[in-house]
Structure formats: structure tokens, C-alpha cells
Amino acid sequence: MQDQVMQPEIATGNQPALKGIKVLDLTQFEAGPSCTEALAWLGADVVKVEEPNRGEPGRWGMSDRPDADSHYFIYYNLNKRSVTCNLKSEEGKALLRRLIAKADVLIENMAPGTFARLGFDYPRLSALNPRLIFAQVKGFAPESPHANYLSFDMIAQAMGGTMGVNGHPDEPPTRPGPTIGDTGTGMLMAMGIITALYQRMTTGRGQHIQIAMRDAMLNYCRTPMSRQAARDDQLPRGGNGVIGTAPGGLYKCAPGGIDDWCYIFAARGNGEHWRRLVKAIGREDLLDDPRMVDGPTRFQHKEAVDTAITEFTSTRT
DSSP, rough: OOOHHHHHHHHHOOOOTTTTEEEEEEETTTTEEEEEEHHHHTOOEEEEOOOOOTTTHHTTTOSSOOOOOHHHHTTTTTTEEEEEEETSSHHHHHHHHHHHHTSSSSEOOOOTTHHHHTTTOOHHHHOOOTOEEEEEEEEEEOOOOOOTTTHHHHHHHHHHHHHTTTTTTTSSSOOOSSSSIIIIHHHHHHHHHHHHHHHHHHSSSEEEEEEEEEHHHHHTTHHHHHHHTTTTSSSOOOOOOOTTTSSSSSEEEOOOOOTTEEEEEEEEOOOOHHHHHHHHTTTTGGGGGGGGGGGHHHHHHHHHHHHHHHHHHOOOO
């Protein structure tokens, strides 16, 4: 398997983008590990540093077998090496300092202030290795009134807006299934680290970068925020539809049970997309219907739009 993995690289002469970059990963659960896993996919040498007894909680906290790592841990820690290090001992701290001296990146997502209290704030890290990029994933920005609070995916989504804009009209907010509070934050941090590595080529020095999970969620809410900016009232939750235009939503196919995966999503697109859609469903007569002249007008007659599309999809598998 190793030969098969290496063969394309040898044949083409191409190297992974981050080959030669050494990353110390002191993160746990998902927001940090998803970031470092992405760096590993890009070729970085990622070494996961864990406490020596049980490892990080993601290993064992969600496993149904005491003799095996959890699937959750495996999915977020591919392509990494691992070392144990007891940071509560002077020996462990000395080991970490030796690793830091040779690293390009160190990333942690411990509780606020924990890593500094262990003796590893940025001034001391920079003294050990001026080229080191020190990355921290936290729940809230350091200037936030919640700076010292812990955060997990659902907290970031609840306070960052992604739950608030998700759900059906006149119903409570809904947490999205994908864990964008964690992995979505991790991907933005990976971007920040790669940018810092690029900037280091010019400055010759590392830097301290942080990302707040709550703030990252605001980044993913820019489309509903832009729609809210044009309204005097509160933007309603749209469910599977698109507020203000039609069509937009899921349309069932045959046989059409509640757990059936056979649905088609149709979006409003633009005028040309609407013309293509009605042609595909054999309803070109709708092009002459005054209720269907444009997206906002169709939204006022959304039931007629949905009926026309469902009549087509519900008879097809």
C-alpha cells in the first residue's frame, strides 16, 4: 500500500504542497484535529501530542470498544503520527520544548489559558523558535465577554447564528447536521496557518494566530445576513425553500416515504434556469402564466409552482 501511495509522486516528480512542514498537534475532539488532518492531507508531517494514560478524549470518549479507538477519532486523525507527553511533569515539558524547537507549526485548543499556565504562551514559544507559527482554536475571541468560556460545536452554532437561520418557518431553530461549528472552524484555521507559512517566506518569522468558533459561524452566515440587511422585519427561516423566490425546495419522488432518500432539490436560479426546468417537466405552458413571470411573483404563488413540480417528480423513481 505504501508503494502504491508513493508511486504517483515518484512518477510525476510532484511533491505534496506542505511536504517538509512539521506540525505539532496538541488539539482534541474535532475543531483542532480537523484542521491538522487537512494539513496532513496536504503533505505536512503532523505529530499528535497526547497525554500518556488514555490519549485525547476523542480516542476513548465515543468508542463502544475499550480495546479500540473510536471511529470519531479515526475520522479526524488520519495521516498523523503520535507521541505521548505528560505536560504536568518537567520531563514532559522538556520533551515538548525540544519538539517545538524543530517545528513549523504548533496548534492547541485547550481550555482558555491552560497552555499558557503550563508555560507555553507565545512569547516563550517564540523565544524557543522564532519561526514557529502558534495557532489557537478557542470558543470566543479574546476581547469577547465570553473569552474564558468553553465551547463545543453546538455552542458555537447556537451563538454564532447558524442555528438561528436554520429551520422551518414558524418553528424553533434547528442545528445543522454537519458539525460546521467544529470542522468549519478547523478549515478556516487551516487557511490561516497556510497563509502564515506563506508570509513567513517574506518575514522569516512566525506569528500567533487565533480563531474563535463563534466568529467562524458568523462567516458562514453571510448570505442570510445579506438578505436580512434588505429587510425592516426579521428574516424568517426558510426550511428547504428560498425566501422571496420560487421554486426552491425538496420534491418527493416515487415511492416517497418520510425516510425515503428519493427527493429532488429544485432551486430558482435565474430566468433561464426556470425555462429549462419547465421544459424538463413538460410544463412549458407555465412560461405564459402571469403568475410565473419572475421569482418574486412565483413566490406569491408558491403552492402552484410546487404542485407542478411535484406532479412530475412523484411519478418517477
